Amino acid sequence: MKDLSALIQENGAVQDRSIYWDEDIYELEQERIFARSWLFLTHESQIPLPGDFVTTRMGEDEVIVSRHSDGSLQAYLNSCPHRGNQVCYAEMGNAKSFTCAYHGWAFGTDGKLTNVPLEGDTYYSDINKDRFGMQSVAQIDSFRGLIFATFDAGAPSLNEWLGDMGWYLDSFMDVPGGTELLGPSMKSILDCNWKVTVENFIGDGYHVGWAHAAALDAIKSPLSFMKGNAAFDPKDNGGIQVATRGGHGMGIIWDMAAALHVNPAYHEWLEYRGAQVREKQGERAEKLLKGHWNASIFPNCSFLHGTNTFKHWQPRGPRSIEVVTWTLVEKEMPQELKEYLAVMMMMTFGTAGMLETDDGENMEGCTGSNRGWMTRQGKIYSGMGQINEGPNSEWPGIVNEGFVAETSYRGFYRTWADMMSGKSWEEMARGDGRRSIKEVA
Ligand code: FES
Ligand SMILES: [Fe+2]
Incomplete structure (x- = not known):
């Protein structure tokens, strides 16, 4: 196996390609990540x-x-x-x-x-x-209805594990009646490494206007303005990207929670619920509730708040995953709204969803190209936005002002590297994903 300490470099911004392909690295992930994490x-x-x-x-x-x-x-x-x-x-x-x-x-x-x-x-x-x-x-x-478990008796509590991610989740999960997953789940197999999907959902706002250009055009929703990156304005990059402690993270586009939907019922629901959330949790929580999120909970669970998608990426060897997908809704939503959101989720990020198939092909490509021995000797890069991120007075975690960045990628890979090197929980608590490049320098 390659030198473990060299697999992730430059504060999480460089990944060795072998981590998406090699059997021995995958086996070590089972022991050091999946047998320890919540x-x-x-x-x-x-x-x-x-x-x-x-x-x-x-x-x-x-x-x-x-x-x-x-x-x-x-x-x-x-x-x-x-x-x-x-x-x-x-x-x-x-x-x-x-x-x-x-x-x-x-x-x-x-x-x-x-x-x-x-x-x-x-x-x-x-x-x-x-x-x-x-x-x-x-x-x-x-946590707010989401059930987690760990095989490690010495692991910190679930609340500690989620840390600031729990605070972010509360904005849309700590609501009267709580949330529910509409099942049964949809399942499909993708020939890709599990980390490729997690890193995409952890906040890849970069690919949305490009990889999903045709789908965004076809849907004719308020989010269609992003197609082809033509409308991207760096001065009005309306959102944030966040890496929280423990490798969790997200990208949020402000005011876009319902942006893939043409049905006004969801917009009305967000106004109704937003007022209650503001009353109980404050203005920041309301802003989060009304934003569209790409998010991942370390190590292999992701969701899209706004597009009501909840995914569990189950590894099946280093080059295959089973994707399990549900619709995530609030229990108190009217039945017709739940049914509408379930149909929209299927059309977008269900097994045959328009955006899901865009992503799937790219995810398989990112893994499959490493079949070549020479290709596999190289590195890939997630250095975007390093000089624009850091602790933020308003939002917990390492924050990039603007949703197109790779801040959350780096947080994920720093935690991945910490766990793969066998660090104790105490060592990880002292040094986990709160480092921005400014603090490291
Ligand atoms: S009862 Fe014998 S294998 Fe289960
Ligand atoms: Fe996507």
């Missing part, structure tokens, strides 16, 4: 009742996430401790228990082993069932 599992709205469950992945590990009979959230490896068989094959449902198809061991909705066929006749009751439950995650918690 990872998105599902939303509470997907498992509201006792016995409700979904199956998902934490890195490459299959897990069952369930609402236990006592109402608690549980998550455990979807693999039978007897001979290792996958226990649950359904994507979601409601169950009183899970029974392995191979020899019939049965587990409760907390993952504990409850029944062993022929226990007295074959084991002579010499089996301690407490020892053989499905392996639980080390910590599980939810």
